[in-house]
Amino acid sequence: MGIGELLDYLRDPTALITAVGTVGITTIVFVETGLLFPFLPGDSLLVTAGLLASKADGPIQLNVVTLGILCTIASVVGNQVSFFIGRRTGQALYSRPDSRWFKRKHIEQAQAYYDRHGGKTIVIARFMPIIRTFAPVVAGMADMKPATFLFYNIVGGVAWVWSMLLIGYVLATQFPIVGEHIEGLIVVIVALSLMPAGIAWLKQRQKRVDG
16 A cells, blocks of 8 residues: 555545454554554544444444454553653654654643643543654653553543544434534544644643743
């Protein structure tokens, strides 16, 4: 699969899910949360997967319970990997050059959020694209106790995966018209998930202006 084809799939969660299935969805969740690829779809992927799982006649047959279990495991293991990357080599990321997939400013944003919210960041960040990917790294750099991180990691992983899947599943079940407008639902989900980061950025900018 070429880069162009991959990018097309990333813009169309339905096509991506149809192409990769349950194993692929689980793998993408792990890579996004564990291997520092912040631009993979997370929220939109899970919501769309939940929506498709509700359709007996959809383009792919998915089981929402199986997805929930596998993706929860993948997200928890992924965050543990990122946490240990932070503990072992996190400081080196500050000197790593920017690339297509990695921007140093994302580490700095996650650091600022962690400094403000502490351990709760690991749960809150699950619902914030990009910060979700780098928050575990920052926690590792900050020497959070592994047992404390594991607790927040499990709580956040369960809350994120199951809420996203069930939003799609329940909406499609209770309001069938939603299934006919998947693109609009995805736009709303992405916009809502970006809102906390946008508000935090505006507050920081206002502080700099006032200061």
